Amino acid sequence: xxxxxxxxxxxxxxxxxxxxxxxxxxxxxxxxxxxxxxxxxxxxxxxxxxxxxxxxxxxxxxxxxxxxxxxxxxxxxxxxxxxxxxxxxxxxxxxxxxxxxxxxxxxx
Amino acid sequence: xxxxxxxxxxxxxxxxxxxxxxxxxxxxxxxxxxxxxxxxxxxxxxxxxxxxxxxxxxxxxxxxxxxxxxxxxxxxxxxxxxxxxxxxxxxxxxxxxxxxxxxxxxxxxxxxxx
Numbered sequence: 001x002x003x004x005x006x007x008x009x010x011x012x013x014x015x016x017x018x019x020x021x022x023x024x025x026x027x028x029x030x031x032x033x034x035x036x037x038x039x040x041x042x043x044x045x046x047x048x049x050x051x052x053x054x055x056x057x058x059x060x061x062x063x064x065x066x067x068x069x070x071x072x073x074x075x076x077x078x079x080x081x082x083x084x085x086x087x088x089x090x091x092x093x094x095x096x097x098x099x100x101x102x103x104x105x106x107x108x
Numbered sequence: 109x110x111x112x113x114x115x116x117x118x119x120x121x122x123x124x125x126x127x128x129x130x131x132x133x134x135x136x137x138x139x140x141x142x143x144x145x146x147x148x149x150x151x152x153x154x155x156x157x158x159x160x161x162x163x164x165x166x167x168x169x170x171x172x173x174x175x176x177x178x179x180x181x182x183x184x185x186x187x188x189x190x191x192x193x194x195x196x197x198x199x200x201x202x203x204x205x206x207x208x209x210x211x212x213x214x215x216x217x218x219x220x221x222x
Contacts, residue, residue, distance in 0.1 A: 096143075
């Protein structure tokens with residue numbers, strides 16, 4: 001059974017204070033690892049797909065990396081508008097298995 | 109390019125009533141998914157369509173739940189005899205084309221069963 005564990009559950013940062021979120025996974029036949037951002041009361045917003053170990057993707061202040069067992073979402077110099085829950089998911093065959101997410105709060 | 113849309117956005121119903129939700133996927137996507145999300149949890153898979161065929165259903169999908177995707181376009185999710193435990197956000201996603209595993213989500217339907 002596919003499993004995804006995210007840490008920490010919650011993270012509070014000062015504006016400009018860089019940090020990383022962790023996603024550990026076990027999956028039979030990885031077809032992709034996905035990062036989403038979710039704001040309260042809204043659907044998840046797609047951020048990145050990573051397909052193989054060593055791959056990296058960047059978007060503005062966010063950078064996602066992938067190893068054979070985990071993925072990291074690095075946030076560089078965050079701003080208050082980066083506050084959200086960040087979800088990690090893996091695709092084994094056809095569906096996504098999600099972690100519980102990391103709730104990020106960036107204070108000005 | 110319009111995204112995934114869902115209707116209604118919010119639904120309040122009394123226990124025992126039936127409810128139906130609608131999802132319109134991104135037009136060129138042939139795959140459609142339903143998920144359920146409760147507070148503090150990630151989305152949990154319910155069911156998956158490729159075109160009009162329902163290819164996979166989760167153990168979470170009890171006999172009270174049924175989903176359809178006539179003609180491979182929009183989809184409906186019906187819950188019969190609702191229970192308080194059905195209260196959750198119901199999310200629809202779609203994927204397709206050159207990146208069949210990248211799923212794009214709609215805004216969700218928030219169901220409250222009183």
